[in-house]
Amino acid sequence: MAVRMMELFHGSLDALRYEPTAKRIRVCRSGELVADTQDAVLVWEPRRIVPSYAVPITAISAHLVPAGAESGDDDTDRPGRDHALLDPSVPFGNHTCAGTEFDVIAGEDTAGAGAFRPDDPDLADYVVLDFDSFEWREEEEPITSHPRDPFKRIDVLASSRTVRVEFEGTLLAESSRPKLLFETMLPVRFYLPRDDVAVRLQHSDTVTYCAYKGRASYFSVPDGPRDIAWTYHDPLHDGELVRDRICFFDERVDVTVDGVRRDRPSTPWS
Template sequence: MGLSWQQGPLSAGAIGHFLTPEPLPRRLLFAERLRRRMRVQYAGTWIADSENVLVLHEPGRYPVAHFPREDVDPQVLVASDKVTHHKDLGDTTWYAVRAGDRTTERAAWEYTALPGHAAELRGHIAFAWRAMDAFYEEDERILGHAADAYHRIDIRSTSRALEVRLGDTVIARSGHPVVLYESGFAPRWYVPRADIDETRLRAVEGQTFCPYKGLCDYYDIGDARRAAWSYRDAYDEVGRIGGMVSFEPDQVEIRLDGKRLEPEPGQMVVAHGVDRDLAADEADEADEADEAGSR
């Protein structure tokens, strides 16, 4: 997803590689100005408002917005004695956020011992996503995480023949699916409901959220858990897949023009809920898992 998440070029699971004579460092961080007005709401008030937000892309993490301190209400940050250490960016000082009669501990952070090559982040404050009421770009709320400018979705119509089976049972057969290409992921094939035996789909509890497509519903098929999904109210930008259904090739048999689709790099998705807490140290466990997996 974009630069640093899932199979993006700066992630640990990148499916491509940089064509350089020498190997790059295992971890590459990338920061740039957002070039959009971004605001943060907490306890019903605006506590940050900036046109100079820096977005930090870090391997294994969603993009994180960092606000210049001068664009943050100085009354809302309450110093704490909590200091952690970031493996690339040094000491991390944590703050509670307070407005009115509401206080949230460890809701904001600042890198206070930055190395010289990361000096542009000096004096910037980041806010834990779920600790805030909402983040906005101009007057539109942004859900999930800060938008990744390098994330792209393209949807194409096709006349290729697609068939979905579970054992000997045909679940779907279509001559006009659509294919969704999304940064860092393998193609996803979506089937019109008219081409699906919907009696085979059993809706399950629990939704996930994509900041680029919307809320996602899931279905079991026989004993195959969460083998299909649908964005019933897909965002306008991807409205062509709204209500259509896609299927997991590791759960059911999917054939495209007679050739079976197999899971491939970029196919598996790390799903998350409607929103998620973006604490500064949340990547540590993922990094440790990556290191353990490489041994």
């Protein structure tokens, strides 16, 4: 019997997973070099849906200090511990496998940043670094949000489907020239020309980062829903085809495509 690829991916979510990378990885904190290596690996702790980088302990030029706490499956008092899936909003310190926590002390920065060595023989010589606490480069390119997953990609395709977006019966946008963005394990997103948005949008202070598309700016509808849509003013190369287009949260609005109402997807943004 054939196996659906998505079932293979989801079937391994409860396992500690890793994958070597051929990229040169450089890590800095407060202007100080922490690690420079061509032997990094990507690590997914159990139930984590995005990877973190682990670097060889021997590649770390900063001070690695034991945090004095063991972490593992018996640690039940941390927020997010009971989530079925751990998305990037769940802090790095919520570890879902046994291991040892460290503080990384770089230069005059005495606050330290998180590191974790899983209790696993394949990763015994590595420490996973808290992505948000460091500045990262893959080769010469800075990266944001989290490491790019080699088993995930985005495709942007021009379409002639008619997309209609409503909120509680009010038309927000309608377009027959959308760009459809397909991203592994996420619902299709409809990026619409600004001219096809039917309501006035108000810029929000909310900003998020995507490892594949870059910095997203958000919009609210005056006297209506907040942070209901977003755009990429200066996207990374993978998102160039949706530059300055508007995308609405399918989870929070009603989307009709070619006359057929779509179910609202269930995601971390629902």
